[in-house]
Amino acid sequence: MRVRLVLLALFLLFAVDTYASGPDSLALSRWKVGLSTGYHGNMMRFPGLSTDNYYKRGLGSSGVIMLSAEYDFTKVVSVRPEFGFLDRGGSLYYRNIDEVESGVYRLKATYFDIRVPLVFNIPLQNTKLRPYAYISPIVGFVAGGWIKTDEYLVTGEMSPTMLNLSTGNIAAVYFAAAVGAGVKYPINILGNECHLSLEASYEYGFTNTYSKKERENASVSVNVMQGLTAGPRKNSGFEFKVGIQVPLTIFCKRTPKSEEVVVEKVVEKVVVEKVVEYLPAVEKESADTKPCYTLREIQAMVNEGKEVHGKTICAVEDINFATGESTITEDSIVYLKQVANILIETGLFVEVRGHTDNVGRDEANLQLSKERAKAVADYLVHRGVPKDKIVYKYFGESRPLASNETTEGRKLNRRVEFHLVNK
Numbered sequence: 115m116r117v118r119l120v121l122l123a124l125f126l127l128f129a130v131d132t133y134a135s136g137p138d139s140l141a142l143s144r145w146k147v148g149l150s151t152g153y154h155g156n157m158m159r160f161p162g163l164s165t166d167n168y169y170k171r172g173l174g175s176s177g178v179i180m181l182s183a184e185y186d187f188t189k190v191v192s193v194r195p196e197f198g199f200l201d202r203g204g205s206l207y208y209r210n211i212d213e214v215e216s217g218v219y220r221l222k223a224t225y226f227d228i229r230v231p232l233v234f235n236i237p238l239q240n241t242k243l244r245p246y247a248y249i250s251p252i253v254g255f256v257a258g259g260w261i262k263t264d265e266y267l268v269t270g271e272m273s274p275t276m277l278n279l280s281t282g283n284i285a286a287v288y289f290a291a292a293v294g295a296g297v298k299y300p301i302n303i304l305g306n307e308c309h310l311s312l313e314a315s316y317e318y319g320f321t322n323t324y325s326k327k328e329r330e331n332a333s334v335s336v337n338v339m340q341g342l343t344a345g346p347r348k349n350s351g352f353e354f355k356v357g358i359q360v361p362l363t364i365f366c367k368r369t370p371k372s373e374e375v376v377v378e379k380v381v382e383k384v385v386v387e388k389v390v391e392y393l394p395a396v397e398k399e400s401a402d403t404k405p406c407y408t409l410r411e412i413q414a415m416v417n418e419g420k421e422v423h424g425k426t427i428c429a430v431e432d433i434n435f436a437t438g439e440s441t442i443t444e445d446s447i448v449y450l451k452q453v454a455n456i457l458i459e460t461g462l463f464v465e466v467r468g469h470t471d472n473v474g475r476d477e478a479n480l481q482l483s484k485e486r487a488k489a490v491a492d493y494l495v496h497r498g499v500p501k502d503k504i505v506y507k508y509f510g511e512s513r514p515l516a517s518n519e520t521t522e523g524r525k526l527n528r529r530v531e532f533h534l535v536n537k
Contacts, residue, residue, distance in 0.1 A: 144186040150357025158204040162345030172205030196229040225254035244298040254288035283327035322346035427532040440485035454497035466506040467531040471524035480510035
């Protein structure tokens with residue numbers, strides 16, 4: 115009961131966060147729903163059971179199907195509540211005192227599972243594959259199945275005894291944990307980034323699946339097998355699944371991309387700017403300007419007294435961040451100090467623009483470009499640039515300088531720009 119209450123509380127927390135943020139919010143874009151199916155191979159464990167009479171165990175195989183709803187806390191960490199069903203069980207062969215095979219004990223139990231995997235996504239550059247690992251608690255509820263014993267009689271014939279699990283009285287609730295790893299591959303469905311997945315996991319059962327009735331030898335299925343309940347009966351096994359995930363935003367009416375660019379001042383005044391068309395490169399301000407200049411070129415123009423209004427500095431490899439985050443790395447500080455000096459010296463107004471490549475979800479890339487542009491703007495203010503001289507814009511993956519199909523192209527597209535204006 116406590117586990118169910120905790121799971122319900124987590125679900126309500128995420129639902130309230132999503133609802134309060136609105137249907138077009140980033141919170142909604144962090145949700146994905148999925149369906150997976152595959153194979154579950156289960157082995158019954160009997161710790162403490164004598165191998166003198168019980169000498170071999172057989173694997174129980176089953177299909178498994180799971181429904182999931184994954185919530186991304188960050189680009190690295192997410193939680194993925196799952197609900198589904200599968201069979202657990204296996205077989206145990208035993209022999210008599212003369213070491214002659216006497217029969218086989220089989221169990222097949224159908225479970226409804228509730229799982230809550232904590233997923234750790236592993237960011238990789240230059241590939242579309244998204245590896246991940248996870249650890250998950252598991253609560254299973256028995257929904258049916260059977261226990262069967264086949265014994266050899268003196269005549270050499272088999273005498274089967276079969277009971278359904280309500281009669282055999284198996285423990286109704288099962289607790290376990292699983293560790294797993296997998297890989298996702300992004301695909302486009304209706305303009306949304308979805309994922310195909312392939313994963314494998316190992317499950318370790320903690321609880322004794324014998325019921326009180328079985329432990330007291332009150333069940334027919336164990337009366338014929340002396341010593342079977344001397345120790346616990348537990349489960350373990352491997353699972354392999356394939357699946358598909360789609361973002362919840364696929365079911366919503368989306369805002370056109372031409373309205374998704376936001377301009378926000380460092381002084382917290384928010385302005386919305388609609389962009390009619392995303393260009394394949396940074397827009398040209400006039401016929402005699404290049405799309406991008408280096409900081410050295412701008413500094414030379416300032417030193418020569420030339421006009422730099424309308425020109426854009428592109429920092430491709432000069433400003434770096436922690437992977438998937440907006441934390442500016444130490445090797446970027448020297449460059450940013452030089453940018454701050456130019457802005458202070460010239461008194462120019464600057465638009466800090468954040469861009470990403472197309473690896474990842476559109477909404478996540480838009481948010482990441484916002485956080486990185488803001489981090490740069492905040493640092494420039496820290497270095498002495500007046501707040502009223504800075505705004506920051508963020509465009510996500512919508513304004514590439516080069517093709518995202520190549521490593522070099524994606525490197526160019528992951529950039530911060532400084533657009534200089536006289537104001």
